[in-house]
Amino acid sequence: MAFFDNFSKKVQDVAFVAAEKAQQVAAVAGEKANAVADKAKIEYEMAAERRSMDKNYRALGEWYVSTLEGDAPEAVADIVAAIKDSQENLAAYEAAKAEAAAEAAALKAKGIEPCLAVILVGENPASQVYVRGKVKDCGECGIKSLELRMPETTTQEELLAKIAELAADKTVNGILVQLPLPKQIDEHAVIDAIPPEKDVDGFSPVNVGRMQTGQPCFLPCTPAGCIRMIESTGTKIDGKNAVVIGRSNIVGKPAALLLLAKNATVTVCHSHTANLKEICANADILVAAVGRAGFVTGDMVKPGAVVIDVGINRGADGKLHGDVNFEEASAVAGYITPVPGGVGPMTRAMLMKNTTQAAAMQNGVAI
Numbered sequence: 001m002a003f004f005d006n007f008s009k010k011v012q013d014v015a016f017v018a019a020e021k022a023q024q025v026a027a028v029a030g031e032k033a034n035a036v037a038d039k040a041k042i043e044y045e046m047a048a049e050r051r052s053m054d055k056n057y058r059a060l061g062e063w064y065v066s067t068l069e070g071d072a073p074e075a076v077a078d079i080v081a082a083i084k085d086s087q088e089n090l091a092a093y094e095a096a097k098a099e100a101a102a103e104a105a106a107l108k109a110k111g112i113e114p115c116l117a118v119i120l121v122g123e124n125p126a127s128q129v130y131v132r133g134k135v136k137d138c139g140e141c142g143i144k145s146l147e148l149r150m151p152e153t154t155t156q157e158e159l160l161a162k163i164a165e166l167a168a169d170k171t172v173n174g175i176l177v178q179l180p181l182p183k184q185i186d187e188h189a190v191i192d193a194i195p196p197e198k199d200v201d202g203f204s205p206v207n208v209g210r211m212q213t214g215q216p217c218f219l220p221c222t223p224a225g226c227i228r229m230i231e232s233t234g235t236k237i238d239g240k241n242a243v244v245i246g247r248s249n250i251v252g253k254p255a256a257l258l259l260l261a262k263n264a265t266v267t268v269c270h271s272h273t274a275n276l277k278e279i280c281a282n283a284d285i286l287v288a289a290v291g292r293a294g295f296v297t298g299d300m301v302k303p304g305a306v307v308i309d310v311g312i313n314r315g316a317d318g319k320l321h322g323d324v325n326f327e328e329a330s331a332v333a334g335y336i337t338p339v340p341g342g343v344g345p346m347t348r349a350m351l352m353k354n355t356t357q358a359a360a361m362q363n364g365v366a367i
Contacts, residue, residue, distance in 0.1 A: 089229070089341065089345075089346075092346060093346050096225075096352075097349045099353060100143070100356050101140070101352075103353070103357070103360070103367045105142060112360075113144050114143045114174075115143070115172050115355075115359070116175075116176065117166050118145065118146065118147050119150065119178065120149050120150070120178045121150045121182060122181075122182050127179075130178065131178050137349070137352055138352065141352045143355055143356065146172065150162065153182075154182070159181075159185060159190060167193075167195045173198065173200075173359040174354065176201050177194070191204055191205075192204065197358065198358060200221075201218075201221060202217070202219050202354065208254070212257060222251050222347045223254040225347045225350045226310065227255075229308060229337060229343070229346055230285060230306055233335045237263065237285065238263040239264070240284040241267075241285070242264040242265065242266045242283060242284065242285040243268075243279055243280050243283035243285070243287070244259070244287045245288050245289060245290045245323070246288070246289035246290045247268055247270045248289065251289040251310050252289050255310075283305055284306065285306045286302075286307045287308045287310065288311055288324050289311065291323065293311065294322075294324070296329060298328030298329050301332045301333050302332075303332050305332070305334060306334060307335065307336040307337070309323055309342060309343065310343050322342075324336065324339075326339070
């Protein structure tokens with residue numbers, strides 16, 4: 001009897017262990033499924049950048065057909081304005097990419113192949129999509145790309161060693177470490193480790209310092225892209241009232257500095273700013289980089305103002321939203337960037353230009 005009792009207990013133990021393992025496998029499978037779903041969602045949203053123009057043109061076509069049938073919608077002006085903004089966004093982005101491609105071709109004619117190394121640490125779904133976008137842009141501009149993936153468990157010492165290896169490689173002209181990084185790694189230490197001449201993100205203390213003092217440097221891509229988009233509208237920044245909402249080191253502060261360098265009168269607003277609505281409503285140029293969906297409402301926008309929406313926020317509906325309430329602001333602004341499809345693509349285009357410039361400088365040639 002004792003034998004059967006012991007045997008029965010062993011069977012129960014084995015069954016219990018098997019059940020535990022099955023639960024663990026199911027949990028891992030669930031996590032992987034969620035990660036795949038997240039990546040698919042992000043890729044779908046990034047594809048909206050390419051779909052936005054088609055959508056606007058379809059809307060205009062539907063309106064045109066409806067006019068023939070005597071049933072024109074009231075939103076005709078909004079549709080036409082959206083198409084105009086989409087065209088200007090696309091034109092500015094394509095022009096910047098075309099410049100980078102021409103510079104890459106000029107370098108290759110001199111026997112120099114521009115190269116960007118992108119390091120991705122971990123399995124962050126959004127970061128994976130962003131890295132793929134940068135690699136894709138490199139291919140379209142004729143820039144060689146090195147996509148280096150490191151596991152989530154990578155130590156800071158291991159990452160710094162990889163950066164040092166790339167820094168010593170003369171065939172690599174730009175180094176970009178995709179942020180955010182796993183919690184065991186100090187982002188500041190990583191940024192500091194990238195040589196200024198290969199810091200194509202424009203985040204190193206040397207490049208930031210040179211930007212503040214008006215010296216030649218690699219400008220941070222998003223703020224530089226904002227300036228490029230403002231100028232693409234035909235707006236002269238000189239003498240304009242410019243308001244930047246947000247004071248981050250990556251966007252807010254450098255955007256204010258670049259606007260100041262263009263002779264704008266700049267006000268930087270933040271969470272402690274009094275009379276924010278009144279200040280924004282007086283801005284000829286409004287840059288929103290606060291990180292709060294729909295924070296800028298229509299009554300905060302001066303009629304005819306240029307509005308640059310840097311925000312990327314996931315709303316309760318699961319979609320991406322900017323810092324600006326697009327529906328309200330677009331009815332007042334002279335020009336407004338959409339989210340997605342506005343600042344994001346231009347940021348990548350400026351990264352391409354920084355990479356070609358880095359290759360030219362490191363090889364002592366002009367392009």
